[in-house]
Amino acid sequence: MSVSDASASPAAHSPSSDAAADPASQLAAASAEYERLAAAGLSLDITRGKPSAAQLDLSDGLLSCVDGESFRAADGTDTRNYGGAAGLRELREIFAPLLQAPVDQLLAQGNSSLTLMKDALTFALLHGRPDSPAPWAAEAVRTGAPPRFLCPVPGYDRHFGLAEALGFELVPVSADAEGPDPEQVAALTAEDPSIKGIWLVPVHSNPTGVSISPARARTLLALETAAPDFTVMWDNAYALHHLREPHPEPVDVLALAAEAGRPDRVLTFASTSKITHAGAGVAFFAASPAMTDWFLTHTGAGSIGPDKVNQLRHARFFGSSEGVLAHMRRHAALLAPKFAAVDAVFSRVLGPEDLAAWTNPGGGYFITLAVSPGTASRVVKLAGEAGVKLTPAGATHPYGLDPDDAIIRVAPSMPPLEEVETAAEVVAACVRLATLEARASGV
Amino acid sequence: MSVSDASASPAAHSPSSDAAADPASQLAAASAEYERLAAAGLSLDITRGKPSAAQLDLSDGLLSCVDGESFRAADGTDTRNYGGAAGLRELREIFAPLLQAPVDQLLAQGNSSLTLMKDALTFALLHGRPDSPAPWAAEAVRTGAPPRFLCPVPGYDRHFGLAEALGFELVPVSADAEGPDPEQVAALTAEDPSIKGIWLVPVHSNPTGVSISPARARTLLALETAAPDFTVMWDNAYALHHLREPHPEPVDVLALAAEAGRPDRVLTFASTSKITHAGAGVAFFAASPAMTDWFLTHTGAGSIGPDKVNQLRHARFFGSSEGVLAHMRRHAALLAPKFAAVDAVFSRVLGPEDLAAWTNPGGGYFITLAVSPGTASRVVKLAGEAGVKLTPAGATHPYGLDPDDAIIRVAPSMPPLEEVETAAEVVAACVRLATLEARASGV
Numbered sequence: 001m002s003v004s005d006a007s008a009s010p011a012a013h014s015p016s017s018d019a020a021a022d023p024a025s026q027l028a029a030a031s032a033e034y035e036r037l038a039a040a041g042l043s044l045d046i047t048r049g050k051p052s053a054a055q056l057d058l059s060d061g062l063l064s065c066v067d068g069e070s071f072r073a074a075d076g077t078d079t080r081n082y083g084g085a086a087g088l089r090e091l092r093e094i095f096a097p098l099l100q101a102p103v104d105q106l107l108a109q110g111n112s113s114l115t116l117m118k119d120a121l122t123f124a125l126l127h128g129r130p131d132s133p134a135p136w137a138a139e140a141v142r143t144g145a146p147p148r149f150l151c152p153v154p155g156y157d158r159h160f161g162l163a164e165a166l167g168f169e170l171v172p173v174s175a176d177a178e179g180p181d182p183e184q185v186a187a188l189t190a191e192d193p194s195i196k197g198i199w200l201v202p203v204h205s206n207p208t209g210v211s212i213s214p215a216r217a218r219t220l221l222a223l224e225t226a227a228p229d230f231t232v233m234w235d236n237a238y239a240l241h242h243l244r245e246p247h248p249e250p251v252d253v254l255a256l257a258a259e260a261g262r263p264d265r266v267l268t269f270a271s272t273s274k275i276t277h278a279g280a281g282v283a284f285f286a287a288s289p290a291m292t293d294w295f296l297t298h299t300g301a302g303s304i305g306p307d308k309v310n311q312l313r314h315a316r317f318f319g320s321s322e323g324v325l326a327h328m329r330r331h332a333a334l335l336a337p338k339f340a341a342v343d344a345v346f347s348r349v350l351g352p353e354d355l356a357a358w359t360n361p362g363g364g365y366f367i368t369l370a371v372s373p374g375t376a377s378r379v380v381k382l383a384g385e386a387g388v389k390l391t392p393a394g395a396t397h398p399y400g401l402d403p404d405d406a407i408i409r410v411a412p413s414m415p416p417l418e419e420v421e422t423a424a425e426v427v428a429a430c431v432r433l434a435t436l437e438a439r440a441s442g443v
Numbered sequence: 444m445s446v447s448d449a450s451a452s453p454a455a456h457s458p459s460s461d462a463a464a465d466p467a468s469q470l471a472a473a474s475a476e477y478e479r480l481a482a483a484g485l486s487l488d489i490t491r492g493k494p495s496a497a498q499l500d501l502s503d504g505l506l507s508c509v510d511g512e513s514f515r516a517a518d519g520t521d522t523r524n525y526g527g528a529a530g531l532r533e534l535r536e537i538f539a540p541l542l543q544a545p546v547d548q549l550l551a552q553g554n555s556s557l558t559l560m561k562d563a564l565t566f567a568l569l570h571g572r573p574d575s576p577a578p579w580a581a582e583a584v585r586t587g588a589p590p591r592f593l594c595p596v597p598g599y600d601r602h603f604g605l606a607e608a609l610g611f612e613l614v615p616v617s618a619d620a621e622g623p624d625p626e627q628v629a630a631l632t633a634e635d636p637s638i639k640g641i642w643l644v645p646v647h648s649n650p651t652g653v654s655i656s657p658a659r660a661r662t663l664l665a666l667e668t669a670a671p672d673f674t675v676m677w678d679n680a681y682a683l684h685h686l687r688e689p690h691p692e693p694v695d696v697l698a699l700a701a702e703a704g705r706p707d708r709v710l711t712f713a714s715t716s717k718i719t720h721a722g723a724g725v726a727f728f729a730a731s732p733a734m735t736d737w738f739l740t741h742t743g744a745g746s747i748g749p750d751k752v753n754q755l756r757h758a759r760f761f762g763s764s765e766g767v768l769a770h771m772r773r774h775a776a777l778l779a780p781k782f783a784a785v786d787a788v789f790s791r792v793l794g795p796e797d798l799a800a801w802t803n804p805g806g807g808y809f810i811t812l813a814v815s816p817g818t819a820s821r822v823v824k825l826a827g828e829a830g831v832k833l834t835p836a837g838a839t840h841p842y843g844l845d846p847d848d849a850i851i852r853v854a855p856s857m858p859p860l861e862e863v864e865t866a867a868e869v870v871a872a873c874v875r876l877a878t879l880e881a882r883a884s885g886v
Contacts, residue, residue, distance in 0.1 A: 048525070056523040060511030063752070068503030080499040080720035082491070110553055111750045118745025122565055126580060126609065137569060141584040158747075165744035166569065273747075277523035280752035301608035302561025304601075304716075307554045309506070309723035310753070 027440050030433040034382065037426050042387030044423040049206065049365030050414040051278050051331075058330050059276040065316040066309060073315075079308035085300050088311035091282065097321050098240060099270050100252040101286035107296060109306045113271035113283040114158055117233060120267050120285070121166050123298040124196070124231065130294055131264060132229040136196060140167070143194065150188060150198035152180040154368055154396030154407045156206040159199040159235065170398030171195065175205075179212035182219045189225040197231035203248055204238035207368045207396055207409040209361025211248035214256070221253070221260040232257075234268040240328045241274060242363040243336045254286065263288040267295075272314060274365065275327065282306075282314050338412040342367055342424040349428035355435045358410075367410040368396075369427070375434040376405045382430040388423045470883050473876040477825065480869050485830030487866040492649065492808030493857045494721050494774075501773050502719040508759040509752060516758075522751035528743050531754035534725065540764050541683060542713050543695040544729035550739060552749045556714035556726040557601055560676060563710050563728070564609050566741040567639070567674065573737055574707060575672040579639055583610070586637065593631060593641035595623040597811060597839035597850045599649040602642040602678065613841030614638065618648075622655035625662045632668040640674035646691055647681035650811045650839055650852040652804025654691035657699070664696070665703040675700075677711040683771045684717060685806040686779045697729065706731035710738075715757060717808065718770065725749075725757050778808075781855040785810055785867040792871035798878045801853075810853040811839075812870070818877040819848045825873035831866045 021029070071079050074090045086092070087108025096103040109116055125147070128135040136147045149168040151160050152175040160170055173184045180198065189195050198220070202212045220232060234253055257266045264287070272281035285295055318324045343360045346369070350356045358369045371379055376393035383390050391409045394402040410427065412420045464472070514522050517533045529535070530551025539546040552559055568590070571578040579590045592611040594603050595618040603613055616627045623641065632638050641663070645655045663675060677696055700709045707730070715724035728738055761767045786803045789812070793799045801812045814822055819836035826833050834852045837845040853870065855863045 050525055053521060056521065057511070059523075060514070063510045063514065064507060067506045068500070071503075071506065078496060078499065080502075080723060082493055082716070082721045084722070112746050114747060115745050122569065126565065126568060135580075137578075137580045138584045141581045162744050165741070273525070277752060278525045279527070279748050280523060280750045298608070301605050302558050303555050304557060305722050307723045307750070307753070309720060310750070 023436070023440060027433075027436040030429070030436050034386065034429045034433045037429050038386035040387070042422065042426065044387060044415055044419050044426075045389040046411050046415065046420070046423050046427075047389050047391045048414070049274070049411045051274055052334065052414050052416070054334050054416075055331055055413070056277055058327065058334075059317065062276055062280075062313045062317045066313045070316075071309060071312065073308070073312055077308070079312045082304040084305045084308050085296060085303065087282075087306050088308050088315060091311045091315040092284075094315060094318055094321050094324065095270075095284060098324055099236060099268070099284060099286060100250050101254060101268065101284075105254065105286050105289055105292045107285040107292065108311050109283050109285060109299070111271075111279065111281055111283060111307075111310075112273070113235065113237065113269040114162065116269055116283050116285050117159075117235065118162055118166070119299060120233075120295060121163070121168075123295065124229070125166060127298060129229045129231070129264070130290055136229075137167070140194075145194045147196045148192070148194050149196060150180070150185060151398045152199065152205075153398070154207055154402075154409070155199060156201060156235070157391070157395040157400070159233070160398045163199070164399065168196070172398050173198070175208065175210065177210055179210065179216035180220065182216060182223075185220060186223055189223055189227070189230060191226050193226040195225070196227055196229065197233055199233050199235065201235050201237055202239075202251060202253065203236060204241055204361055204364030206237065206364060207366035207407075209359045209364050209366065209368070211362075212251060214249075214251050217251050217253055218256055218260065221257045221262055221265055230265060232266040234266050236268055236270040237274070238364040239270055240324065241331070241365070242328065243332050243339055244362055247362060254288065257288070264291050267291060275324065275331075276314060276317070280310065282311055335413055337417055338420045339367065341417060341421045342410060342412050345421060345424035345428050349425070350431055356431050365411060365413050367412065369408040369410055369431070370406055371408060371431050372435045372438055373404040373406045375431075375438050376402060376408050378434040378437070379408060379427070379430045382434060383427055386426050386430065388426040390427065466879070466883060470876075470879040473872070473879050477829065477872045477876045480872050481829035483830070485865065485869065487830060487858055487862050487869070488832040489854050489858065489863070489866050489870075490832050490834045491857070492717070492854045494717055495777065495857050495859070497777050497859075498774055498856070499720055501770065501777075502760065505719055505723075505756045505760045509756045513759075514752060514755070516751070516755055520751070522755045525747040527748045527751050528739055528746065530725075530749050531751050531758060534754045534758040535727075537758060537761055537764050537767065538713075538727060541767055542679060542711070542727060542729060543693050544697060544711065544727075548697065548729050548732055548735045550728040550735065551754050552726050552728060552742070554714075554716075554722065554724055554726060554750075554753075556678065556680065556712040556716070557605065559712055559726050559728050560602075560678065561605055561609070562742060563676070563738060564606070564611075566738065567672070568609060570741060572672045572674070572707070573733055579672075580610070583637075588637045590639045591635070591637050592639060593623070593628060594841045595642065595648075596841070597650050597845075597852070598642060599644060599678070600834070600838040600843070602676070603841045606642070607842065611639070615841050616641075618651065618653065620653055622653065622659035623663065625659060625666075628663060629666055632666060632670070632673060634669050636669040638668070639670055639672065640676055642676050642678065644678050644680055645682075645694060645696065646679060647684055647804055647807030649680065649807060650809035650850075652802045652807050652809065652811070654805075655694060657692075657694050660694050660696055661699055661703065664700045664705055664708055673708060675709040677709050679711055679713040680717070681807040682713055683767065684774070684808070685771065686775050686782055687805055690805060697731065700731070707734050710734060718767065718774075719757060719760070723753065725754055778856055780860055781863045782810065784860060784864045785853060785855050788864060788867035788871050792868070793874055799874050808854060808856050810855065812851040812853055812874070813849055814851060814874050815878045815881055816847040816849045818874075818881050819845060819851050821877040821880070822851060822870070822873045825877060826870055829869050829873065831869040833870065
């Protein structure tokens with residue numbers, strides 16, 4: 001996993017007083033500190049990347065910008081009625097430059113990009129892609145081997161869960177500071193036609209915060225793969241979700257794929273879930289012209305168009321691409337202090353003795369905390385018993401199995417700042433205790 | 444097909460002056476009348492069951508009943524955030540009695556019941572139902588025979604198109620004034636395990652207006668079928684969409700299925716598309732507890748919950764089940780005159796010479812017009828050339844093929860009343876001309 005060296009920086013504060021004490025005293029002190037925090041009767045939740053109420057408030061203008069006098073789109077369309085499978089053009093025009101997608105290849109759909117990913121994989125399973133020898137599900141029955149999907153680790157549990165639910169076998173691949181390991185991916189895909197694709201969160205990845213480099217993207221797009229229909233699932237969930245400047249330059253993946261001679265390899269997804277209202281936003285799909293047609297054709301069999309009223313709300317609320325960017329700066333102003341607070345607590349408690357490493361990401365919604373191998377489950381259990389709910393250890397890996405039991409995903413976005421600080425104190429105390437326990441037991 | 448005798452009633456006006464003339468004069472007069480109407484340069488569309496702007500206006504209160512101060516559900520849930528896979532409980536409580544579904548078995552989802560139907564069939568294809576020997580797609584590959592679906596005709600083109608797109612072979616079955624022919628359905632399903640289900644619009648069916656009788660529903664639910672996972676797709680699209688009183692008593696299909704010992708056979712669907720805003724409504728799914736769990740589990744792999752803000756809008760806007768019923772009476776007041784206008788024109792022009800039969804439905808969105816065999820395509824073509832767009836002839840049948848070329852679906856909801864009258868005049872003139880042409884050519 002990629003935990004930047006810079007983030008595991010020396011503590012801002014001096015080492016705690018027991019740092020130089022004997023191991024038994026250290027363990028006793030850590031245990032006492034844990035008990036002290038656990039006694040506070042906390043009930044905090046840092047499991048999921050949900051926006052806070054203050055972030056949701058930023059978009060409340062959405063709720064009243066379309067009314068009974070203003071439901072018509074710029075072209076006169078009555079957004080209340082059926083139709084418009086591709087989504088409202090004026091909203092697609094706002095997001096096209098932000099997502100590096102030509103507007104005619106950008107679809108605005110329902111409220112969830114995860115649903116669009118499910119749809120795309122389902123279409124490939126049932127119907128095949130245009131470049132598939134057969135529908136993936138039929139191929140699996142004929143060959144007796146399930147389709148397989150590459151899962152860079154640590155990664156997003158819902159990606160892995162979706163692929164598993166759809167019958168894919170999950171194949172972990174490691175990743176570094178530029179993205180998935182190209183040699184592993186090349187070796188796995190070169191001869192196995194059952195490997196149908198790879199998950200990617202290209203910008204501020206969940207949970208590592210890594211953004212893919214253009215060179216790495218180019219490599220993945222150009223790979224010779226045994227499967228002619230190998231698919232890069234480019235989940236651009238955090239494309240605009242920067243915590244500070246400078247931020248990663250966006251990779252124009254559709255252009256890179258075309259340059260690589262494989263325009264149809266990549267399917268891209270994004271949404272406003274972490275831009276406006278998480279449950280009531282708009283999801284986007286973009287791909288090559290051929291794959292956009294493919295997606296729209298299969299979607300069209302089961303839909304008479306997306307919720308255009310909500311799309312009009314979004315277009316009105318933002319007004320322009322620059323409006324979206326200004327809005328994202330307001331999110332950053334709310335989020336950055338929370339990430340900084342976790343970093344400060346971890347640096348103070350865990351830094352001096354190098355008890356863990358953690359990321360200090362430039363964007364996205366997560367901090368990856370790498371603890372001593374074999375202790376992540378214990379940390380999560382201790383934290384839960386102390387009233388701080390963490391994502392289950394292993395959730396960042398296929399099938400929920402982290403072979404090192406070392407990776408914890410921390411999601412500081414939702415609770416108020418002071419609760420985030422408290423939760424970080426508890427987590428740090430748990431890491432300290434679990435680590436010292438493990439050392440004491442000679443593990 | 445079922446065209447009630449009552450609807451093909453004698454004309455309110457006296458027969459046209461050429462009714463007693465010789466065939467050549469009649470044809471010349473019909474042709475002249477058609478040319479006169481075609482010369483008006485009309486551009487009318489009665490193809491789809493879309494609500495009119497005036498109907499959509501009825502629900503504009505939706506657009507402003509949730510704002511930045513009122514986004515919390517009754518239980519305190521912040522509807523703006525993720526979560527709540529089953530949908531907002533207070534909305535489900537309003538619709539549960541209207542849809543004869545226990546609230547815990549009723550899901551409120553996205554904006555389209557057609558999408559929920561697509562999802563349910565897709566889950567059966569990819570994963571199988573709990574009572575399936577194998578996923579339907581895998582079974583098809585192994586047996587070499589596609590899964591098959593029964594399609595009562597005339598029926599809803601999007602049902603047929605969806606099933607076809609998903610790889611089902613479409614099998615037409617006839618229907619009468621109580622629903623699908625039970626003997627045909629029994630004969631087809633008794634020995635063929637590839638027949639996986641049947642489409643049904645139980646109330647004010649698209650396009651015939653027939654509502655299924657409780658006895659017929661009981662028969663379908665109790666049938667011994669070769670497929671253990673035979674599924675009744677109960678699309679209750681017009682459950683509340685009555686044009687006059689008295690209206691058909693609702694069939695409590697979930698209770699009937701349980702009584703028949705086959706609680707899992709029926710999956711039910713509905714939406715507010717033709718209640719509030721067609722593109723921005725809420726869709727519902729209801730089934731047995733086991734099938735509701737099955738649907739929710741598979742949906743949950745690809746969703747972090749539906750748009751609860753929009754569901755809250757609907758709950759607030761209606762307030763109660765009675766609020767929905769009162770709202771539907773306002774729709775009826777707008778729709779009934781359009782249906783009456785078509786009936787009056789058809790009665791005047793087509794009735795005296797029995798040139799066609801048509802329905803005068805008690806609800807729903809369609810009039811089925813049965814013309815002389817072999818002339819429906821000609822009527823649609825003539826109408827199109829005269830500026831009145833009709834659904835393509837055959838659309839009411841699987842694969843768009845009406846073997847008799849006799850059925851035309853008329854959708855009078857969307858244009859203003861005076862345009863509906865004009866369109867009906869044109870259609871009637873086209874029917875008259877096409878019928879007399881056919882008689883003249885001895886067909």
